[in-house]
Amino acid sequence: MTVGDQPRSLTTRPEVLDGPFTTRQLLRIDEALRLADSTTGLTFSVYVGDLDEPVRQHAEKLHAQLPDPSRSVLVAVSPNQRLLEIVTGAEARKRIPDRDAKLAALSMVAAFSGGDLAGGIVSGLDQLASHAGRS
Amino acid sequence: MSVLETVGIFVGIPLLIIAVIGGPAYVSGGRAQSKRYRPGRPFTFTPVWFLSAPERLHPDGARALTAGEQRPALAAGEPSQGAASQETARQGVATPLGATGGASDRW
Numbered sequence: 001m002t003v004g005d006q007p008r009s010l011t012t013r014p015e016v017l018d019g020p021f022t023t024r025q026l027l028r029i030d031e032a033l034r035l036a037d038s039t040t041g042l043t044f045s046v047y048v049g050d051l052d053e054p055v056r057q058h059a060e061k062l063h064a065q066l067p068d069p070s071r072s073v074l075v076a077v078s079p080n081q082r083l084l085e086i087v088t089g090a091e092a093r094k095r096i097p098d099r100d101a102k103l104a105a106l107s108m109v110a111a112f113s114g115g116d117l118a119g120g121i122v123s124g125l126d127q128l129a130s131h132a133g134r135s
Numbered sequence: 136m137s138v139l140e141t142v143g144i145f146v147g148i149p150l151l152i153i154a155v156i157g158g159p160a161y162v163s164g165g166r167a168q169s170k171r172y173r174p175g176r177p178f179t180f181t182p183v184w185f186l187s188a189p190e191r192l193h194p195d196g197a198r199a200l201t202a203g204e205q206r207p208a209l210a211a212g213e214p215s216q217g218a219a220s221q222e223t224a225r226q227g228v229a230t231p232l233g234a235t236g237g238a239s240d241r242w
Contacts (some may be wrong), residue, residue, distance in 0.1 A: 002167055016181075016183055017179055018180060018181040019180050019181050019182070019183035020172055020178065020180045020183070021183070029185060030187065032186070033185055033187035034187045034188070036187075037187045037188070039137070042188075044187070045184065045185060045186050046184070046185040046189065047182070047183070047184045047185075048182065048183050049180075049181075049183065049184075050182065050185075055239075056239060060235055063185075063235060066186075067237075071232075073237075074237075079172055079174075079175065079178050080178055080240050081170020081241075082174065082175075082242050083240075083241050084239065084241065084242070085181070085237065085238075085239050085241070086237040086238045086239075087235050087236075088235060088236045088237045089234075089235055089239040090234045090235065093235070093236035093237075096236075096237075098236045098237065101236065101237050101238040102238040102240070103239040104238070105239070105240040106240065107149060108240070109240045109242040110242075112172055112174070112242045113242040114174075115171070115172055115173050117172050121153045
């Protein structure tokens, strides 16, 4: 970005508002992420967008791009493909067993099938964080 | 009552009412519908990637930027740039695939 571009960028809409969420929903997701991170000590991250085939590998690649993949949990949601992937790193997997991740996935999918993307993400993060316990 | 008055009352007034009620409803209804996700219907939006505190994770390096920024996620969501995004994603692989756990589901 050049110096001349900066004043214009202040007046234009941030790109995140072109995403699937309203401002209120974005605040709720942000709050859920901060709570999950601070209580568990793990790093939670949420991706909402299309995933390339094979979906699982794409989600794992996104997870590997996080700064500390082994202590990170990625929740990848693809509304168009109607797919949900939860990826836990090696260290995070000890705190959140696959069975608990599946339980969280089930409750998230129930909300998504009702059309509630933000609600499903928030409740899923809450469930994952409570399964992980305090750090 | 002249023909002009008759037309004005029985055609002009109903048209006016339709315009007053239908116009605002059409304008605002179209905008609100595009924002709502309904399962099974195509839904276009900019892909987003959230982290709670991207700047605190890695204070020194550019890796935190790549993870916190939306750019890699955006590129990954665009079919036209699929090959390029896969290339950047491959460079970012730090843990061997298969060491990760988790769950998958669909709705």
